[in-house]
Amino acid sequence: MNSREELDDFLKNGHKQYLSHVSIDSVIFGYHDQQLKILLLRWKGLNGWGLPGGFIQRREPLSQAALRILRERTGLDNIFLQQFHVFGDSPYRLRERSVEEIADVFEVEVDSGHWFFERTLSIAYFALVDYARVSVTTDFFTEAYQWCDVKEIPQLLFDQNEVVEKALATLRLQMYHQPIGYNLLPEKFTLPEIHSLYETILGKKLDPWNFGKKLVNLGLIKRLSERRSIGAHRSPYLYQFEKEVYEHALTQGIIHTY
Amino acid sequence: MNSREELDDFLKNGHKQYLSHVSIDSVIFGYHDQQLKILLLRWKGLNGWGLPGGFIQRREPLSQAALRILRERTGLDNIFLQQFHVFGDSPYRLRERSVEEIADVFEVEVDSGHWFFERTLSIAYFALVDYARVSVTTDFFTEAYQWCDVKEIPQLLFDQNEVVEKALATLRLQMYHQPIGYNLLPEKFTLPEIHSLYETILGKKLDPWNFGKKLVNLGLIKRLSERRSIGAHRSPYLYQFEKEVYEHALTQGIIHTY
Known part of the structure; x- marks a missing residue:
């Protein structure tokens, strides 16, 4: 999504194309030269860093949606992407909390019941890549990216610090099960x-x-x-x-x- | 849900109370006397066995929804209930596949876009209990239950055999991490x-x-x-x-x- 027109169409008609109430967030771990980092995107206007994410098309298999979203947001393709948890407990996951803020940023009217502002559960995936071999691109929603050391993660949007912590715990747990x-x-x-x-x-x-x-x-x-x-x-x-x-x-x- | 009136209200107004496109399924493992079984419910009219499940209330934390659904369907309370996977790849998870069948059973009109017949992702949980200490009750949707040996699981509704297999694999993997x-x-x-x-x-x-x-x-x-x-x-x-x-x-x- 790169133009204002595409964005307007997404906000107006997205609920016909995507499932509401559920989204995907990805924790992309990057390892290189004895450093472990994660990929963060800076969301326009929200004044904060967050994880790459997106919505699931109405008839798209979940695992394909996860791969597509990662490809669209980061250019990454054909990687090991593993589902690890659904986040739906925190009230910050209720997107209404920042409705006015988001509506203002994207210059849209918030009418009650707009699909984009409904509560959204987040299905989280993680991947592990060599970040020196990855080139990331941004789109209309995002204005910058960084590979951030896992020891220096800032305060992230919504409940995404919890998502990162759980991803790291899962990665560490699985190191002795999986290559x-x-x-x-x-x-x-x-x-x-x-x-x-x-x-x-x-x-x-x-x-x-x-x-x-x-x-x-x-x-x-x-x-x-x-x-x-x-x-x-x-x-x-x-x-x-x-x-x-x-x-x-x-x-x-x-x-x-x- | 025990009466026809409650069911009618659920089908008509459920989308105001529950999140659409997402549901919870529970694999309840029962162990007793060196036997491992799972709890299956027989769904009225669908002529098949399936897992206990239900929908998430619009403002209900996900983990509380999982515990409530289990309590409502089985009378089980205060148990270790662990989320293990979201199922959203199989076309059988598209509930439309049996719209006419379900509509017929519950004597409702299927109008296009009815929330109950939308595609539904399943967030799956498992638990492990002593089945000799559990008394299960059924409701309007279900007409029977059984504790079925894991070695003799029949063909289940939708993609639920896959759900059971993944639950069993996760349980076995975690036996050396968790008590x-x-x-x-x-x-x-x-x-x-x-x-x-x-x-x-x-x-x-x-x-x-x-x-x-x-x-x-x-x-x-x-x-x-x-x-x-x-x-x-x-x-x-x-x-x-x-x-x-x-x-x-x-x-x-x-x-x-x-």
């Missing part, structure tokens, strides 16, 4: 490489020896007979994610090669 | 007792020695100095769930004492 790093590491990697990744995501130090042993025991990675030569007396073994465990993850969420 | 058995075992229990529970839920044999060691290592249970005397030469140690791990689970879902 979270699959898109972030070379196909064959060393233990120190995956160790750095896990330390960054978990936000704490991990004993290198126990860590490697644990991943191997869980069947998430396997040691190859191959080694990488990085110096005269240094040639660490290479490791690879276990394909079958990865396949299992397919049944747990929407997974794509990146 | 799943908290409501099903005595406060102090023996290893054989919790071992039976886990074998039943996982549907497979577990090595008793490794199993106990794993739960203790994960910090889920701790051995007490107390023993239970069950015979002349048999007095196994008693175990207890670790309160702090249980507290952590509080942040992962809606938890109540049972």
Whole structure:
């Protein structure tokens, strides 16, 4: 959505095209060079940062809607996107709270019962990408974006700080079930490489020896007979994610090669 | 909802009281005597079994809606009820598919755009209870109920077989994160007792020695100095769930004492 005309049509007729009372929010984690960040968009006029999000078309499968919204807002395509929670408890999720504000920003009349100002439950997804390989674009609703360190998240719009916290908790919980790093590491990697990744995501130090042993025991990675030569007396073994465990993850969420 | 009048009012005015396009379905697992079952309701006229479910009131927090619906449909109160997934991919989730059938059953006119026949996303919750301690009641929509063994689930309405499978997968995944058995075992229990529970839920044999060691290592249970005397030469140690791990689970879902 890039023009005033498109926006007007969206506000006037959106309820014919989209499901009301429900929307999608995405927490896009970006990892690069031992830093973990999330993608934030700055919403025009609302004077605040928030998550990429959007509505579900009336006959669009939910998982396709999530992928489409991410593609439209960020240019990201074919990534592992996993649904993790529906947020519907906070009163801030009642969009009416800022009706006048939003109406003012978009220069629309707020008539009672306008679909855009109805209470909206948020179905939240997360993804994990290498942010150095991503180019983000903004649209009519958004005027800026940033990759923000997870340790420095500002006050976000609505209840989105809670959404980010839950996403992070889920990501950390799933690190020992799913090949979270699959898109972030070379196909064959060393233990120190995956160790750095896990330390960054978990936000704490991990004993290198126990860590490697644990991943191997869980069947998430396997040691190859191959080694990488990085110096005269240094040639660490290479490791690879276990394909079958990865396949299992397919049944747990929407997974794509990146 | 127990009378024809209430039903008529619900069908006519429900969209003023409830959010459209979104509903709640509950998978209630029942464990007793080494059997794992789920609660199914038989829907009047639809000639099939389905899950307990309902709609969210317009200003009702989502988690409260889930608890209210469960209480209304089953009489169950104060239980651990955990949200696990939103189902919105299957075309069967488009309720229009059986509009005529449903309209016929409830003797209503289907006018185009009737809120009850709009596409509905299902927010799914699961719970785990001792089914021997539960008394279920039916209402106008439902004519019978059963506790059905998880190994013998029939073809369910809409896409609800998928909902049950995902609930079971989530339950099994979480058994090593959360004190799943908290409501099903005595406060102090023996290893054989919790071992039976886990074998039943996982549907497979577990090595008793490794199993106990794993739960203790994960910090889920701790051995007490107390023993239970069950015979002349048999007095196994008693175990207890670790309160702090249980507290952590509080942040992962809606938890109540049972």
